[in-house]
Amino acid sequence: MLESERAVASQEVSESVLDYLARQSELDVLRFITCGSVDDGKSTLIGRLLYDSKLIFEDQLKALEFDSRKFGTQGREIDLALLVDGLAAEREQGITIDVAYRYFATEGRKFIVADTPGHEQYTRNMATGASTASLAVILVDARNGVVTQTRRHSCICALLGIRHVLLAVNKMDAVAWDRAAFEAIEEQYAAFAAEIGLANVYSVPLSALKGDNVLARSSHMPWYEGPTLLSHLEQIDTATDSVEMPFRLPVQWVNRPDSTFRGYAGTIASGRVGVGESIAVLPGGRTAKVERIVAGVDEHDDAIAGEAVTITLDREIDVSRGDVIAAAVARPESSDQVQATVIWMSENHLLPGRSYLLKTTNRIVGASVTEIKGRIDVHTLQRDAAKVLELNEIGICNLSLDAQVAFDAYGENRTTGSFVLIDRVSHETVAAGMIDFGLRRAQNIHWQAVDVDKTVRAQQKQQTPRILWFTGLSGSGKSTIANALERELLAAGRHTYLLDGDNVRHGLNRDLGFTDADRVENIRRVGEVAKLMLDAGLIVLVSFISPFRAEREMVRKMVGEGEFVEIFVDTPLDVCEARDPKGLYGRARAGEIKNFTGLDSPYEAPEDAELTLDTTTLSAEAAARRVLGFLDD
């Protein structure tokens, strides 16, 4: 409020403060965000708005004069930035490090300002401020024009659904109030804004430090005929007409004081609702009619977007916290698979496959990112490829949820289209998400199985997952070598698992015999198990006679290029028979065992094994070292 307006207000009190209060209570509110690079003068601008609208009290001014001498950057003048740089830490550093909210009012409007930092690493704060704002004031330094930070901030505003931008070309005093300089920046920004889909852009040349074109018109720039910054803020119509959108009431809490009342409490996210109207409850789609609308202690015939209400229905249907009550004729989507734009806000990067808690406006479910489809360059909104998301990066992700949730696309409804991700252990808020659309389940599961998980798990284990497939006759030394190798790998910090033919036949494959068909099935199953373990990021050692080339090739084709390593343990039959560690050859020769490989069942030696180990010349340890050597290459 201007000082003159305060005076007017005070006169009115003696006449009728009631009129004044009535007018004030009818005002609407504009929430806006200010953004710009370090030193563009954001804090100074907000300080100027508060100072010029006389919202600085004398005691604060006194403290400010004291602080200006101690911390100020404006010499003997009052440093307005100190009014808004709150925390001790940031005053020492001279930069704003968090989101601060300021409040001021004029005769025409009330304002809530989110002041956000310009530093690149604090993107998450900007997104936070932008999430509740309907307009952005983007500051540029008239000497520098549109810089990287300007692009970044504009893109974040566009992503978060801000439709109105005021480009404040600040520090005009430093370019001698030059019209051409202003117009060049205005043109440069207009072109960029069009590229990223920001439609409503206005520009104002100003000096926050001197106060030109902030509240009062500048005498230095008679060539500028548009409104001042404050008149813009008072006049811009940002109403997205959320009242005209389809009715949505996310149910926060079920109110059941006694058996006679069962109400569903929540804040109307969009649209309006009236008594007697048909609604549907999502997910699920149960329908009913609205019986009563309770707002505070009063009952109403209808209610509109923004009101916190409690409604009752004309019949008993199952409605819980987390459901969305919607217009029966225009329902939200329901799905447990969505694609969303995700802003990563944690020092620990996004791990696809890890389970997080996903919180919508009224519900918490378990959720994991199944795929990062791309990363958004916040200077252009162009997409590039990425396998992880780090702090302050923005990605397009597929998510899989533990339960169906009702939602709208964020572009259509900011309240029912948004969510945050919460770490299950630290409970920190790690991401903000905006739903693009729902996915069909199969579409998404597909990705879960084949791509992302293996890579990330392997990265986590810092190794290349492989299947080391030992083939050879019974008694050739496969298991002995595999054992020795696994010990070496373990000692080297690798994550391994050894699948041994005999052991697997006691469990998974105990229904299989030794016919050719069973031998094929035996290898198929072991191949699938090895593949899952490969997917888990392990180095899998398989010690199986696996006599047929076709099955070994089948397994090779089940996995990726280079992941299947065939190791032929080449020991002549007579050597194996002489070793006969389990007495099997003896029993087979005596006719007690049928279909014994090498005797009455064939063994097809590999033709292109990656490695051949001659156990007549190598000890098991030496053979294991040969495999290690191969892996290191």
Next chain:
Amino acid sequence: MRHLSHLKRLEAESIHIMREVVAECRHPVMLYSIGKDSSVMLRLAMKAFHPAKPPFPLLHVDTTWKFREMIQFRDSVAAELGLDLIVHINQEGLDQQIGPFTHGSSVHTDVMKTQALRQVLDQYGFDAAFGGARRDEEKSRAKERIFSFRTSNHQWDPKQQRPELWNIYNTRVGPGESMRVFPLSNWTELDIWQYIYVEDIPIVPLYFAAPRPVVQRDGTLIMVDDDRMPLAPGEVAEMRQVRFRTLGCYPLTGAMESGATTLPEIISEMLVAQNSEREGRVIDHDGEASMEKKKREGYF
């Protein structure tokens, strides 16, 4: 097309916050300080859960130095609304006879208010406590979250505060950790007065001007509310027409000379006021970044 006024939006936002806490937190409590902000917060709670009663108790941390009229008001409000009221006094502090005159404002506030609050929160195991603080009150409050995370030692660490986007609030805490929740974060002092006026909310009579016995201390008018106030030899309390802009412990709360005996008069005085509302509080001036320091220690 109907639109929602500023005040209606603020009301809805506060109600949304309270419902979210009740839906998600195990054991919430509402800090009731008896002041005008608490009165508004309480009215909002009555609305948020109507026709049910607010499903949490009220808690008053009594330093034993509050104005007598505050205590009367507190008890009558709780009785009239039929709400559970927990009153906690730091017994150790009482045993040591801690008081603002003998120990100074900062020791008194620390022991009887900050420590007392920690004691009672621990005693009942509350995981969420509503407070009536507003962001426009003081610079370090401007960056406070609506859901303010506190460690198991009740400490506030600016680095550990969680980003708050849209109207989605992360209420998750680990064992022993808690949340201070500020449903009035976005209200200004004028909004509070307007709402009290529009809703006809009862407030402690001390907010209205009346003849009261006061003495001058360091340029501040202090009301002599009981005989614990030490008077200098020959010093006599004089009756002056005063009111209070904020309420706390009477020895630490400055009165202002005023003729405002009605709400419109209070609001009109506020509109032309030259000093911010916290100026009447002695503890805010205890040094650079004083409020921030207190918050780190667990003050509201």
